[in-house]
Amino acid sequence: TAAPPPVLDVRDVTVRFAGLTALDGVSFTVTPGSVHALIGPNGAGKSTCFNVLSGLCRPAAGTVTLGGTELTRLAPHRIAVLGVARTFQNIVTTHGTVADNLMLGRHALTGAGFAATALRLPSAVREQREHLERAREIAELTGLGAHFDSPVALLPYGDRKRVELARALCLEPRVLLLDEPVAGMNAAERARTAEAVGELRAELGLSIVLVEHDMGLVMRLADDVTVLDFGRRIAHGTPDEVRQDPEVLRAYLGT
Ligand code: ADP
Numbered sequence: 520t521a522a523p524p525p526v527l528d529v530r531d532v533t534v535r536f537a538g539l540t541a542l543d544g545v546s547f548t549v550t551p552g553s554v555h556a557l558i559g560p561n562g563a564g565k566s567t568c569f570n571v572l573s574g575l576c577r578p579a580a581g582t583v584t585l586g587g588t589e590l591t592r593l594a595p596h597r598i599a600v601l602g603v604a605r606t607f608q609n610i611v612t613t614h615g616t617v618a619d620n621l622m623l624g625r626h627a628l629t630g631a632g633f634a635a636t637a638l639r640l641p642s643a644v645r646e647q648r649e650h651l652e653r654a655r656e657i658a659e660l661t662g663l664g665a666h667f668d669s670p671v672a673l674l675p676y677g678d679r680k681r682v683e684l685a686r687a688l689c690l691e692p693r694v695l696l697l698d699e700p701v702a703g704m705n706a707a708e709r710a711r712t713a714e715a716v717g718e719l720r721a722e723l724g725l726s727i728v729l730v731e732h733d734m735g736l737v738m739r740l741a742d743d744v745t746v747l748d749f750g751r752r753i754a755h756g757t758p759d760e761v762r763q764d765p766e767v768l769r770a771y772l773g774t
């Protein structure tokens with residue numbers, strides 16, 4: 520049987536910063552409902568790739584298409600509304616409750632209705648209630664259900680970092696970009712987050728691009744792996760194929 524068309528198609532993407540080629544003709548595709556890991560040493564270009572996919576960085580060459588729609592020149596909010604949501608490597612929220620943060624994510628989705636909400640029109644009140652219900656479901660799905668009304672500042676680090684994941688999910692994305700979702704977490708928090716990501720794929724049929732240094736997590740969650748080094752794709756394949764690739768070992772061990 521033929522493989523399904525990719526949900527995300529990244530083709531020959533090149534990004535240059537004054538004198539430095541951060542991405543050099545990088546290509547990969549994401550199969551619907553799969554987890555595609557993007558790995559490589561520090562400075563390999565992983566976060567830059569996410570910046571291209573989410574519209575924060577315009578490539579010098581190459582294209583990104585989502586289910587056939589070209590995203591390459593669209594503004595970040597357009598890309599988000601079309602179905603690509605992301606988390607950031609080093610951002611952890613400190614304000615408001617979990618519910619507040621998730622409702623902000625919902626507002627980014629609707630973008631409208633603030634005036635109607637302020638005027639308390641019945642339709643707006645109903646819509647608000649529906650958003651709140653969905654936000655609560657997403658909190659459950661990400662292991663934050665018990666903390667829905669807690670101030671995020673009072674939560675342990677791992678839970679706070681997972682609020683970012685939950686907020687991205689509030690956009691109801693087709694593709695979720697996770698930039699080092701377990702960085703800084705302890706073993707128990709890592710396990711909890713891995714479980715949540717696995718469930719997202721299973722329950723929402725979400726396609727996920729995962730940047731992560733924790734190789735155990737990558738090997739466990741990923742269907743496909745693309746390896747970058749100095750902005751170039753040096754390997755791709757299943758976790759097992761990539762793990763045995765001499766180029767990959769060289770890049771990681773520096774030999
Ligand atoms: P990774 O996420 O794989 O660690 P990055 O994508 O953050 O790598 O960075 C890739 C390369 O591009 C690095 O050499 C980094 O210093 C450089 N870089 C990233 N962003 C910028 C920027 N805005 N301006 C200049 N150089 C940048």
Ligand code: MG
Pocket residue numbers: 565566567608
């Ligand atoms: Mg990075």
